[in-house]
Amino acid sequence: MPALSFSGTEARASGVKLEDITKRFGKLTVFDGVNLEISPGELFSLVGPSGSGKTTLLRIIAGLEVQDSGRVYIGAKAVDALGPAKRNIGMVFQDYALYPNKTVMENITSPLTVKGTKKQDAVRDAKEIAGLLGIGETLDRRPGQISGGQQQRVALARALIKHPDVFLLDEPFSNLDAQLRFSARKFLKDVQREFGMTTIYVTHDQSEALSISDRVAIMGSGRIHQVGTPKEIYATPADEFTATFIGSPPLNVMHITISGGASTPLSLPLEGLADGNYRIGVRPESLVLGSGPNEAVATAFEYAGRETIVYLGIGGVEMRAIARDVSGMSTGQTVKFSVQPSGVHVLGKEGA
Amino acid sequence: MSLFAQADFGRIVYNTVFFAVGTAAVSVFIGAAFAILVDSRRRAKRAISLIAYLPYMIPFTASALIWVTLFNPGYGPIDPLLQSIGLPAIDWLGPSLQLYSLTMVGVWASIPLAFLIILAGLSSVPKQVKEAASVDGMEMWDYYSSVALPLAKGAVITAFLMIMILGFGNFDLPYILSGAGGVPPVTMATMVVYAYAEMFYANLAPQGLAAAIFVALLASIPGLLLVRATVSAPKKERRASRLPRPSFRLPGSRRAFNAPFRYALYIGCALVSLFILFPVYWLGLVAFRPQSLDYLLPPVLYPTKIITDVFLQTVAQAFPEIVTTFVISCAVTAITIILAAPAAYIIAREGKRLLLGIMIYTFSLPSIVFVYGIFSMMVGLRLINTWTALIITEPLFTIPFVVWTMTNFYNSLPKQYEEAALVDGYSRIRSFLSIVMPLARPGLIAAGMVAFIFSWHLLLFPLVLSQTPFSFTFPPVGSNTVTTFAILFDPDSTGGTISNNVWTQLASSGIILAIPVIILSIVAQGYLLRGLYSGGVKG
Structure with a gap:
């Protein structure tokens, strides 16, 4: 692992706080008063079976969904009235959502160029970050022409280039094969350590969550069952749901x-x-x-x-x-x- | 004073319903047969598709004209063909049969739409389901009767309703087959043609408007059903990748049907192929032969001498109309895309189902409903006989349809790109313009082609908004289009002022009408398939 230092990168870690979030889709209540506090600079996982609401919670933090009531804070600031663009977040989507009509370079620079950053500066930053993530040779290609692992790194680069306060990842490794996932996990952890940004990670894979996270929230049907370090979760599960969800083979x-x-x-x-x-x-x-x-x-x-x-x-x-x-x-x-x-x-x- | 005695009113309603429902029922049946044939085959898919698709390339105006010559008593080519296999000659456009002949032409022209929509439905059956069915030992009849058609039910219903709607509103076919102008015979007049004759021939606007409203009410029945089928369809859930679970019949229960079904399908499609191909062959044959060969007994059915000078001369004659129609169609296409693309995007993303419902309902209303109001407005604005009149009114028909198909297209576009753009800091408008629009380019191109084709072969509006109806001058001036040019050659037209009965010119103008449609529809075939019917089976 080469030393990851990125010019102009100082740890801009902001905590994230959710207060009494409720969310309904039509008649279906997804959350009824969810509270959660994530410390600055930590790698935090939301883990739960599919349908537990973990992705919805992440999208509420991102501003892609709007909660029906409750508040979202990034740092000390309530961001409820702000759209995703104004929250200074970076996000890696499950299937990466790389713009298929743009080159890798254009994909990575798009968060900067849209803000009006000079093209020269954007390209310099993109080259630097692409080099760090090991995708320097792919810059002229389009997303369809690179491998899944490379696409995933391009998505990381695009999310990181604007130095987000909070870094959000929605099952970013679920499309990778087992071998690649293992190294990607380690890679993400290294990047996160180096950049020091607050990272919220959504996964259904409990062993993945335990292995990379500083802290984990166990979610089941719209409820947070337990928040704690991986060790706490494993050693002292708060309830039967957590106890049976964690561990392989299961309890x-x-x-x-x-x-x-x-x-x-x-x-x-x-x-x-x-x-x-x-x-x-x-x-x-x-x-x-x-x-x-x-x-x-x-x-x-x-x-x-x-x-x-x-x-x-x-x-x-x-x-x-x-x-x-x-x-x-x-x-x-x-x-x-x-x-x-x-x-x-x-x-x-x-x-x- | 009414053109028609009150007693005839019932007959006209009967004609209208018979034409719309009959056309829809028969063409859906034939379209489904071709769709099954294409879906079940590994080879020659394209060739068979092309046959089933062929009438779509011939605009209504051109196909009506060519059928008029086919039906010609004595000199038409159908009767000798029938006689050669021992059947009696038929007076196709005589009072007792003309309604059936009209419906037959309607079927001929509607097969492609039914075929395309149903084929799209059949091909959206997940591959795994198809494979599972063949592993389970299902053969043709088993698979289509118990798995594929039940899954593609939505497509069959959509096809039926759409063709019925177009049948209620169809002006071109009954207008031309009943002699292009004048009083349409009561034995084949549909409500639309009746309304037109009242408004613009008999000068009885109130009666014409009443008839137009009546046919609008008729068309509202399938229109509202179509709205219900399309808008209230449960939203596709992106995550739900579950396969539909059809109720599989016990294997072997109808085993005996498989072989007869296959033979019936192949023989039936072969016969219908002749029905589809012959008028197109005739169109080409008549356009490129000396007119001295047209009125011979018995009719000449094979190419003997090929000439092109009449065709080229007709192109030169029609040049003002070609330019007019081209300019108008391009302008209409541009206006349509500029207005419809953002509208469809908002409908798709914000779930404005009511708006979509209104669009589909507007699409289902016959154009005769709008024509008198627009005619009066254009008279008031002194825009009669101008390009402007057509450019600003034709989007009325293209926009609802394009909004509808583009909504389907945007729905199939993953939302994640826009979300990524929002996170990257794009504004809504910027993400629409620089992320969504480039991704939607194939859909926009297809929609543009549809709008162009629509506008290219529109007959009613150019007819009404160009000069005064029935006073055709030659060479044409103002806003006459290729369709109004072509009907000048209708042999039965009472309004024609140029030499009638020139089949060569008639066929040539039909080909002129068809050429851009042929080019565009070959290019757009794949897109059209996707746009007209997407989803329904999934989710």
């Missing part, structure tokens, strides 16, 4: 009965829970196979490279576990295992 959810300090059908390291029935989530990676108080039958193996996902049947429930070493295990065999306390989440108590 094992089961019913547990506790009586006299012992839990069935799974013996879990739970302390301080009263007797009764509980819904429990157990992270697959917290199951340690080999020895322990629990016994289950291995029903299937899914080889996943470095590790293997082992399906375990216990008391009519199927659980997934992750094991590094499965030599000596076979289908139908009984496996002993223990559960690490950090991977156990109490999701709720059920009827007495």
